[in-house]
Amino acid sequence: MNGDAMSTTAAPVSAGSVTVHQVSRTFPDGTQALAATDLTVQPGELVTIVGPSGCGKSTLLRLVAGLDEATTGSIAVDRDSLGYVxxxxxxxxxxxxxxxxxxxxxxxxxxxxxxxxxxxxxxxxxxxxxxxxxxxxxxxxxxxxxxxxxxxxxxxxxxxxxxxxxxxxxxxxx
Known part of the structure; x- marks a missing residue:
């Protein structure tokens, strides 16, 4: 897979963990909603993402949930065990x-x-x-x-x- 493609890892991931590696999202009109982002959340961890309106918080969550596709990077998460509000x-x-x-x-x-x-x-x-x-x-x-x-x-x-x-x-x- 080249560096311009996004993959969602189907490999076994630790239950309750999320790994985001160099994930970015640029919309077709050229708007960069999320720059290359790395994030690791371990089981039982509580992580809060804070930032101003429009900085990519919701975009990141939508990418992790599989509701949108990243432009680059990879995400490892067990989507069968996700709850989204x-x-x-x-x-x-x-x-x-x-x-x-x-x-x-x-x-x-x-x-x-x-x-x-x-x-x-x-x-x-x-x-x-x-x-x-x-x-x-x-x-x-x-x-x-x-x-x-x-x-x-x-x-x-x-x-x-x-x-x-x-x-x-x-x-x-x-």
Whole structure:
């Protein structure tokens, strides 16, 4: 592979770890969203990426999650064990709270009984009991973010990527 290509390593990676090597992202219009970046996160580590608006924080998270492709570099991560919480709640407006939270388990084709248990746990953990049948339009911004967080928790990922998800939450919940 030449130096101008990006690869996402399929080789075994330590569960819960992320390795980013010389990753950059330049958009087709020439905008460089991320310069060559190196980052290693070990299992159990908490890493915060801080910088001004537009410096590439969200781009880096999207690259690690596999939602976009880097221009150069390589990323080693077990994407089957990733949870991603976006800046916006990104809920499906026609699905109830329960159905939104259940979506990842459905996509992974987990048995109904297992899905029910995982969803119940995530809803309880995020303080959404009693709101399971509500549609997103009936929720506050903070509650929508909690649904998004519950959805990310459903599959019990080893790595969480949070893209400023707590901005809509009140201080006590945050």
């Amino acid at each position: 976006f800046q916006d709640s990104s809920l499906l407006p026609w699905r109830t709270v329960r159905a939104n939270v259940e979506l990842p388990a459905q996509l992974h084709r987990l048995p109904r009984s297992e899905r029910r248990q995982l969803v119940d746990e995530a809803i309880a953990l995020t303080g959404l009991c009693g709101f399971e049948r509500h549609l997103p339009r009936a929720l506050s911004g903070g509650m929508k973010m909690r649904v998004s967080l519950a959805r990310a928790l459903t599959l019990r990922p080893r790595v969480f990527l949070f893209d400023e998800p707590f901005g809509a939450l009140d201080e006590i919940t945050r």
